[in-house]
Amino acid sequence: MWIEIAHFATIAALLVALTQIAAPLVGITLGRPVWIRVGRQAAFTSAALLTLACAGLILSFLKHDFSVAYVADHASLDLPIFYLATAMWGGHEGSLLLWAWFLSLFIAFAAWRHWRTHPLSIPYVLAILGTVLAGFLLLVIFLSSPFERMLPPPPDGRDLNPLLQDPGMVFHPPFLYMGYVGFGIPYAFAMAALLTGRVEEEWILATRRWTLFSWAMLTTGIVFGAYWAYYELGWGGYWAWDPVENASFMPWLTATAFLHSVMVQERRQLFKTWNLFLITTTFALSLLGTFLVRSGVLSSVHAFANDPGRGVYILVFMAVLLLFSFGLLVAKADSLKVEARLESPLSRESAFLFNNLFLLVATATVLLGTLYPLAIETLTEAKVSVGSPYYNKVFIPIMLGLLLLMGVGPVIPWRRVDRTRLLRALLVPTLAGIGATALALGMGIAHPYGVATAALIGFVAVSHGRDFIAALRARTGRSGDSILLAPFRLIGRNKRRYGGFVVHVGILVMAAGFIGSGLFQxxxxxxxxxxxxxxxxxxxxxxxxxxxxxxxxxxxxxxxxxxxxxxxxxxxxxxxxxxxxxxxxxxxxxxxxxxxxxxxxxxxxxxxxxxxxxxxxxxxxxxIWWGAGLMALGVVVSLGQGRGLKRRDS
Amino acid sequence: MKSTWKIALLATVMGILTLFYLGLGVDTRYIPSPLLDKPAFPFSAEGLDGKGPVVLEAKPGKWVLVNFWGSWCVSCVAEHPYLMELARKTRDRSDFAMIGVDFRDTREGGLRFLSRHGDPGYRHAFDPEQRIAIDWGVYGAPESFLVDPQGTIRLKRAGPLYPGWFEQEAMPLIQGMPP
Structure with missing residues (x-):
């Protein structure tokens, strides 16, 4: 019974999603706001319907309804209740429904939150996200339905894959999906900005928290996956550069680039096209991640579903979305006026530029390594596999470069800096780096990457620490805050900046973990x-x-x-x-x-x-796990800041 | 944005989509054996039936299908009817023979498998310690190798042989190289 309710709710949600595409567009064309309001109600309705659908599927699991094929395949009578409730996303079909459900919730939240503040963008946002939702619901309903009955029902189910009966794996997919789906909102706002021609900073300010939230979810999701691999798979490691791990890592890299480069647009009105490109790429890579996992195009431990029919559909869906997005970007790019220019290579904006270049090269590296075997196999029928030697060779130097920039970024001012002043600011961190090198050599670390990482950890930690202490001094001197309270007040004053600092410290802790476990296992x-x-x-x-x-x-x-x-x-x-x-x-x-x-x-x-x-x-x-915790904490601090930081340089 | 960048961006997107389109048809489970076109390891092993050794050696004019199986292997049960049919169809051919290798198994288990699912009539080597299987680089069951009259491995298939395999994959090779 419940499964039919879930099935009908999903079908109804598809129809509502189609309304959500059409109504706002009609509203704009006719100039009738009431139609746009229909789109907004549609967003709320489809979220409610999909919530019902998920509840129905979970209830079918809890009631051991083995006449539902999906339940029979992923549960059994003696499966513990915790895994029974979460087995809903233990397979391909249910996890797609979960994806769609998250998307509908996020759309509803965005429709509520941005309705008053962004009346011009919201119709396009609703229509674009409605299209994505409808695309996923079509897949769920017609090609991989979790609602199929299997009659007569078997007496017991086939149980959840034992490897998935682990807390790490229970949380990994939802967090990852929240990350993937969350980037849909800034993406839709970016597209709306292009369509309305209002490509100023507004879409970035509007979606700053969405971006941060999604980035945090993606980070947590990836780390949960690594944690699960470490605890459950029993090979002593946590990351194997498996194609599907890469698929989740690529949007993370471009999202990280985006997080940094939006600051340049806010402060200096630079990188406008670039930011649009980055968020589009991030969302495209999120879809690509889903495609890679779900179509079986790459062989991997994750490719549960080897079904070309599904693959063709996902591919067509992705092609439509990608060609629309990048086509729009290319078509409208010339209308973006860039008033400002980089004034000097010694400036924070150019540090961000390099940060972005490094992250993009890193993304290209991973993309190349992931697609190369597929390309070779498709074009020549030979088999190759690209493994950690390639990634270690190419990836680690890029990451070291990023660490270096991380130390320079916070201490270099916007616009331009005098070379001697910059060198003076970097003197103490450099000395700390040299000190850390000596310490590393003294501890018997001989591998060049190990020594370089140690040096950079010292450099970055001291450059961040000095900046924080200087700000603290200035504050205690000015306001007379007590030494104990002052750090918290300072962080509270600029949550965004110091939240970022906490994330950076988390990355340093993680880097130490990577070096320790990577070189000294x-x-x-x-x-x-x-x-x-x-x-x-x-x-x-x-x-x-x-x-x-x-x-x-x-x-x-x-x-x-x-x-x-x-x-x-x-x-x-x-x-x-x-x-x-x-x-x-x-x-x-x-x-x-x-x-x-x-x-x-x-x-x-x-x-x-x-x-x-x-x-x-x-x-x-x-x-590594502690570092991830710090990164999450940093984002929470950063999220505390509203949009009040838009200061113009005088 | 310069037009070169625009073209590069769209070309990259199109390229990746095309690659996926082509890649959809590729069977990612197919792995070519490094033993392909290399001389097969000849073996002489105890027969599963206990009636003297089963020998693989190059014989002029004779192609040999070597099929690795075990009574513990579920896919082998699925494959078995085709092996029975193939053995019956090719019984009178002078240019083709079949040999089974029952590996990682007990003798009782192997014999029970044959009595339950049918005896295709050709002989099986008994390889409980996987000596032959390791020499041949077998990592799963069933696996089949087609060896030509010169003793070279010409085909390898991991997983069950499918009905029509002989006509589609083996015959072209056998006919292309007359005895």
Whole structure:
């Protein structure tokens, strides 16, 4: 019953979305605002209908309605309730519905929030986002419907893929999708700005919070994915440059470029076309990400659906959207008047320009690495794979360049700066960089990338710290705030700037994590009998026993390790799990995390009376998760700032 | 925006879309074997039936299909009817023979598989420790190799053979190189 309600609600939402495209456009053509109002009501209605549809699908899961094919494929009677409710996005069909639902909610929110403030843009925004929504709903209804019945119903379902029964994987898709979908709003405003010819700064100011929010969601989503890969897949790493990981990373890179370059347009009215290009590209890459995952065009662990029919549809949909967007941009670009020019290569705007160039080159690098195997295979029938050696070679130097710019950016003023003043401002950070280099060499870091990263971390940290302290001094001197309160008041005064600082610090923490885990991972591959011991770094591991454990939907072989380390003794228990309804065993790594390093043990196959054991020492890996937390915190601080920062240089 | 940039932008977009369009038809699961057009590892292994060794060696005028399978493999069950049919159809051909390799298996398991799903009539090598399978670079089951009279691997298919495989893929090769 519920599934039919969900199905009809989705069909109704499609019809309403079509109204949402047509009505505002009619309203503009006829000059009748009442039609635009119809479009607005349509946005609210489709959000309500899709909420009902999602609720219906989730209820079908909770009621174990195995006559619904999608439920039977992704749940079973003994699936825990938490995974039962979230299995809705455990497969292709449901996750597309989730995508559409987020989009409809965001459209409704935008229609409510920007209705009064942006009367000229809103009809176009509604029509454009309505088109995207309708495109996704057509896909959900006709090509990958989660609402199909399967009669007679099986007595039990096939269960959720065991790898997805993990908290990291429960949160990864929704966050990622909120990021992808969220960029749709600034994109639609950008298109509206082009269509109305009002390509001043207004669309950027209007969507600043949307952009920040989406960027934070995308960042969190990507990190959840990495966290899941680390904890659940049992190969000791967190990022493999898999095509679909790249697909989520590319919009992140262009969005990061966009976040920075909009500041230049706000302050100096530069980069107008460039910003339009960046946001269009970001949203296009978000769609591309969906296409890559959902069409099976690239083989990858993520390509669940290998269905060319679907692929053709998504491709046509994407072609229409891309050609419209970039075509509009190209057609209207000449009407953008650029009054200002870069005054000097030594200025903050040119630092942002370089930041953007680096990020774009990084995006191109990833895009090339992702598409190259497909191109070679399509054109020549040979097989190639592009893996981490390529990315490490090309990507890391670019990221180091970005770190350098990150240190320079905040201390260099707008418009122009005198060379000696700039050098003086950078003197102390440079000394800190040299100090960090010496420290890194002293700690035995020999790899050039490791040394360079350490140096840059010192440089950036001190350049940010000095800037903050100088501002703090000025403030305490002027207002007489107490030393304890002053930092918070200062941050509160300019949340946007200092939120950005916090994000930057998060990136530094992460960079330390990347270097630690990337360059200093130690791995051992052993065959061990009960009673055997091995030494890994500061840890001494003794294999003390092997046993069986069971939970309601799996059985496992569990090994026990007594680990003696600096903090005393601990017991670690890696498992090899066999879920009842799945043939493939999964590994549950046993992980002991400290701020210095993770100890990571994986139980493998049995070979006669011995067991294959892999253990890793992963230095500084928790710094990656902490860094991500800081980045999220920074965005929250930054989001606190309204639009009141538009100061003109006198 | 300069017109060169405009053209470059639109060309890039079109290029990527075209690539995806072409890429949609590509079977991403197809992986060519590095053993293709290399001499096959000859083997002489104990037969699954226990009646003396099963031997693969180059014989003038004879093409051999080597099929790796195991009783533990679900896709092998799906493939089996076609193997039965192919063996029946080609029984009288002098230029074509078939050999099975039952690997990573127990003898009882392999024999039970044949009695349950039918015995196609050709002989099977028994390879419990995967010696042959490792030499041949087999990473899944079923996998099939077509070896020409000179002992060179000419075709490899990972996954089940499909009805019509012999006519579509093997015959052109066999006829293109008369015995």
């Amino acid at each position: 130690e791995e051992q591959d052993l065959l061990m009998k009960v009673g055997d011991s091995t030494t890994l770094g500061r840890w001494r591991l003794t294999f003390t026993g092997i046993g069986q454990v069971s939970r309601h939907n799996w059985d496992a072989v569990e090994a026990s390790f007594v680990v003696e380390g600096p903090g005393g003794q601990l017991l670690l228990k890696p498992q090899k799990r066999q879920y009842h309804r799945n043939d493939m065993p999964t590994t549950e790594a046993a992980i002991h995390s400290t701020w210095r390093e993770d100890l990571y043990i994986v139980l493998g196959d049995r070979v006669d009376d011995r067991w294959a054991i892999r253990c890793y020492r992963n230095p500084l890996i928790v710094w």
